[in-house]
Amino acid sequence: MNYQDWLRADRLPHIYCAGCGNGTVINCTLNAVNQIGWAPEDTVFVSGIGCSSRAPGYIITDSLHTTHGRAIPFATGVKLSRPDLHVVVFTGDGDLASIGGNHFIHGCRRNIDLTVVCMNNYIYGMTGGQGSPCTPLGAVTTTTPYGCHEPPFDLASLAVAAGANYVSRWTSYHVQELTRAVKAGLETPGFSLIEAVVQCPTGYGRRNKLREAQDMIAWMRDHAVLLKRWKRMEEEGTPHDPTTFPVGEFVRRNLPVTGVPK
């Protein structure tokens, strides 16, 4: 199969805005699934609510588009009941970290065999660009018109602390790295989080001097710091530029898992 064969052709065109980064993440994910060679009938995509969560609707497998924040417990039910099925969760920063925050940490704690791909666009996209738990300090959204004054969640570090077996962060600029990360997540038993920072020119970029999609992709390229370098800077005592963020593989380990075939 080609990764494009995983798309539900009769549902296209999709509803994403021009310039949206979600399509890149879907492509990377389907590429990874396709490279592993899973059969579509053995694969299930699950999502909550929001832009990210429309993704399963464009994929030919069995799929559940559920309620806001609840994708992980729905996926947990599928996986525990049929451990032989491969279960992939698409989610967004609002879906995963805010309303779904409790499910997220408990999914990591259980180390249930799911691969969670989070499209982090720093806002609630589908409701029109409100602030999320991942909105950077100072960023302007429709609910932070004077600049976000709350510090954001670091999803990758949270997942590591809560017990996930595999955690990576990349961006929609890092297409090859992102695809490899998703593949590693799919292949690692237990809970995998792949955080993909994506551009949202419509909801986020135009309020934050990144009006064009390529502006934000360039911003991600320039502000993403490889994790190795990030850690080296810490060792050297070099302060991080607060507008930068680390990308790379945060953890790959073999803690006890649930939801794998006996």
Next chain:
Amino acid sequence: MTRLEFMQGNTACAEGALAAGCRFYGGYPITPSTEIAEHMARKMPKIGGVFAQMEDELASIASVIGASWTGARAMTATSGPGFSLMMENIGYAVMTETPCVVVDVQRGGPSTGQPTRASQGDMMQCRFGSHGDMSIIAVSPASVQEMYELTAEAFNLADRYRVPAFVMTDEIIGHMRERIEVPDSVEIVPRRPLEKGALPFAPGEDDVPGFPAFGHGYGVHVTGLTHDDRGYPSSTDPHVHERLVRRLVGKVEGANREIADYEVTNPDAEVVFVSYGAPARSVAQAVRDLDDERVGHLRLKVVWPFPDFALAAFKNARVFLVPELNLGQIEREIARHTAVPVVPISEIGGELHTPQRLIATAEGYL
């Protein structure tokens, strides 16, 4: 062959579910339902089933719905506060036509209320608690025996109509211990699979589509959005929404007579008790003690869809007396369906109506 056992109501509920083939339980502990989860935790691993203690009630019902989509019979149990938390996903189960069983061992509310005292205060919540227009099925056991039987039957009803089915019981029945007859097996009406090539949400002959379980190559997309017969979102077309929601309501309400399960005592009576759940026991005693053919009893084992036609079994009824452990929930439903006066007999706080109180009330109308 049946065997006799002395059993708690909540245990009987769990045993009835297991006998009906329930193989997934996702739940969160809450008094007075917890013994159901504890029993499932002990039993499920021994029979190849799954017990999952989820992080909260929202996750519990979500996991049950996810498990159901793999084709498994799946259940959760809770009480009032947890039941409220489940409401959004119960609506999701209605919209996506996901069979599942939710047991509500009712306690006194509102809010945390009386964790260890009985109530029937959630009867309207199960019917209308989630948002939007919908219909569900609810049974209400009045004995430990019925906890076993009606829980098993709830799975058949859920699968038959692809709808959440509720076991609306209460602390009295849940914690009561009685001798029950445990049958060797219970009748299992399996979920009808979707015919290959058929559309997953097309009405079919009786408005209930076949079920396209995950992992069988159907490639079905399930969404809580308004969807067309293919399951694809179509949330702005008024006709698609109206056709879908009218079918979801109609498939249950239209089968009202088929689903209904009730007992009629003294059909020629003039003064008629209508009851369900624990108060039915006091009514039965009162009717026995009165020993007067002018006093009758309609006992509902299925409360939703409401069997309005059953009221017509009492042609001579002058008054319907409705003892409930709430301030009048099913009583109002009865009043919607009859011109005969309907009188609530409310008992809240956790005590059951005494037969003496019911006798005194009935005598006032004779």
